[in-house]
Amino acid sequence: EAQVTQNPRYLITVTGKKLTVTCSQNMNHEYMSWYRQDPGLGLRQIYYSMNVEVTDKGDVPEGYKVSRKEKRNFPLILESPSPNQTSLYFCASSPTGTGHGYTFGSGTRLTVV
Amino acid sequence: GQSLEQPSEVTAVEGAIVQINCTYQTSGFYGLSWYQQHDGGAPTFLSYNGLDGLEETGRFSSFLSRSDSYGYLLLQELQMKDSASYFCAVSSGYSTLTFGKGTMLLVSP
Numbered sequence: 001e002a003q004v005t006q007n008p009r010y011l012i013t014v015t016g017k018k019l020t021v022t023c024s025q026n027m028n029h030e031y032m033s034w035y036r037q038d039p040g041l042g043l044r045q046i047y048y049s050m051n052v053e054v055t056d057k058g059d060v061p062e063g064y065k066v067s068r069k070e071k072r073n074f075p076l077i078l079e080s081p082s083p084n085q086t087s088l089y090f091c092a093s094s095p096t097g098t099g100h101g102y103t104f105g106s107g108t109r110l111t112v113v
Numbered sequence: 114g115q116s117l118e119q120p121s122e123v124t125a126v127e128g129a130i131v132q133i134n135c136t137y138q139t140s141g142f143y144g145l146s147w148y149q150q151h152d153g154g155a156p157t158f159l160s161y162n163g164l165d166g167l168e169e170t171g172r173f174s175s176f177l178s179r180s181d182s183y184g185y186l187l188l189q190e191l192q193m194k195d196s197a198s199y200f201c202a203v204s205s206g207y208s209t210l211t212f213g214k215g216t217m218l219l220v221s222p
Binding site (some may be wrong): 033040041043044048058088089092097102103107 | 133143146148153154155156157158159161163200202203204209210211212213214215
């Protein structure tokens with residue numbers, strides 16, 4: 001089954017403790033992105049990647065890092081999480097990168113206390 | 114930068130037709146897409162317009178006018194399961210997809 005898999009689904013952590021949210025897709029898509037969703041703000045792009053070793057900042061990159069060492073994986077790293085990073089996070093992949101046919105993961109609900 | 118405007122909420126009854134409008138401002142334009150999201154679940158792709166005109170996919174249609182920076186999603190024969198949030202999203206470059214804040218559609222019996 002074609003899918004984007006994110007882990008974990010839920011995470012509660014403390015301020016300053018480094019964490020990684022994993023994202024993997026099995027569709028051989030070149031384009032992958034991370035979004036955060038907050039009430040009333042919609043989905044905001046954090047980082048995106050157009051291929052292996054090619055990444056760039058989205059609209060809200062501060063406090064986040066990403067890497068794309070393999071085509072299928074695009075982990076999101078929070079080096080020193082803060083409470084304002086409490087949010088619902090989605091990873092997505094696409095064959096085109098133009099908004100057509102993005103497949104989203106099930107989401108990771110992160111709480112930083 | 115990019116900005117999109119869509120209504121925050123729309124209500125309709127089962128069997129009706131509803132139109133959700135989206136206006137956008139962007140530097141560079143590849144296309145306008147629409148996504149559906151049920152209550153905190155994963156957004157799912159509905160439709161995409163790269164060129165002006167109407168795209169039809171079953172009960173859903175989407176329209177784009179690039180000269181007016183405007184598009185809409187048309188949902189026909191509404192069903193209760195269509196109650197969800199609908200997002201328009203504009204692509205101004207490869208992988209730079211900017212979403213609107215979403216329209217919550219409430220379908221009543």
